[in-house]
Amino acid sequence: MRASHADRERAVDVLKAGFAEGRLQQPEYEQRIARAYKAQTHAELQMLVADLPMGPVPQAQFMPQRPMVPQAFLPMQMPMPVSTNGSATGSLVCGIMTPVTWGLTAIPAVILGHKARAEIRRTGERGDGQAVAGLILGWLAIGGWALFLLVFILSAAVNL
Numbered sequence: 001m002r003a004s005h006a007d008r009e010r011a012v013d014v015l016k017a018g019f020a021e022g023r024l025q026q027p028e029y030e031q032r033i034a035r036a037y038k039a040q041t042h043a044e045l046q047m048l049v050a051d052l053p054m055g056p057v058p059q060a061q062f063m064p065q066r067p068m069v070p071q072a073f074l075p076m077q078m079p080m081p082v083s084t085n086g087s088a089t090g091s092l093v094c095g096i097m098t099p100v101t102w103g104l105t106a107i108p109a110v111i112l113g114h115k116a117r118a119e120i121r122r123t124g125e126r127g128d129g130q131a132v133a134g135l136i137l138g139w140l141a142i143g144g145w146a147l148f149l150l151v152f153i154l155s156a157a158v159n160l
Helices: 005-020 026-038 042-049 086-096 106-123 128-159
Strands: none
Touching: 005 026, 005 042, 026 042, 086 106, 086 128, 106 128
């Protein structure tokens, strides 16, 4: 495949980097630069840079067309912040409020906790710990009320 001017410039950049790092001596560097500018094919360019860390020059038909810029010079890709699931927060708040509300918020805590865990698995949001805490507090409150009612019913049956 015939080499373009841009292909030759990429090869020259690799040679410059090799010379700057001390991998090539001045005479060899100048000889390779001259051969790079005279190269007609990709194979000739690859032979010039194959023994250098940045070589060989990529072939155009196999590589996507994008600028050959070192990663250090590309803009930083900041990861998108992951949000916390609102249902998980609601479950935790309802679970914490169960003693204050005499257990009225226990069932919403359990429902929101299960809903939040399903959403978190599907979307990858944060808040699984909050959902689990809300579930535990909700189930504890439900279990406490169930135990209280059981004791109340048994004591009423014994007194009859």
